[in-house]
Amino acid sequence: MGRKEAHLEGRQAEPIVVLGVDPGTRRAGIAALSEGGKLRFRRAVSLNGTDPNRRLLGLYEVVAAALDRSGAAILAIENPSHPRNARTAHLLGRAVGVCVLAAVERDLIVLEYRPAQVRRVVEIVRRRWPSSARWSEDELVAAAAALLGLMEPIEHAGGLQHLPETAGKKARP
Secondary structure (H helix, E strand, C coil), X not given: CCHHHHHHHCCCCCCCEEEEEECCCCEEEEEEEEHHHEEEEEEEEECCCCCHHHHHHHHHHHHHHHHHHHCCCEXXXXXXXXXXXXXXXXXXXXXXXHHHHHHHHCCCEEEEECHHHHHHHHHHHHHHCHHHHHCCHHXXXXXXXHXXXXXXXXXXXXXXXXXXXCCCCCCCC
């Protein structure tokens, strides 16, 4: 039994929750979705201060609290692995790292998506939740990452399963 299987085995009766995160060093977005595409909560986060390490600590604490609040089994995160600027790549890599750390500490499944994959799903988010017109870009991206996570095939003790469709049709990137 693998790590993914072990974590999902005891959760079969509960709806699976995915926490989507758009990480950043100044701003971040968080959105929790459950099976069937129910939006549990969303949040735009401002990370204030001049010390980048303190901002990373703040991001870690926000993501950890959101994971605990949502009861998520899966963290779905946008991972911009090749920004044009090396300094930006370094800073974003650290932001992704603290988010992944919060999930791994809780023995959760971590799914990482390229920005192009997430951008393709943002339109589905806009159609599914009309109120998203008032959401921040960070919240939209986080919700799109969570929606991608809900569409991902997940291993469990009974074999491979697809989580239920949340937007009517699969928007596979």
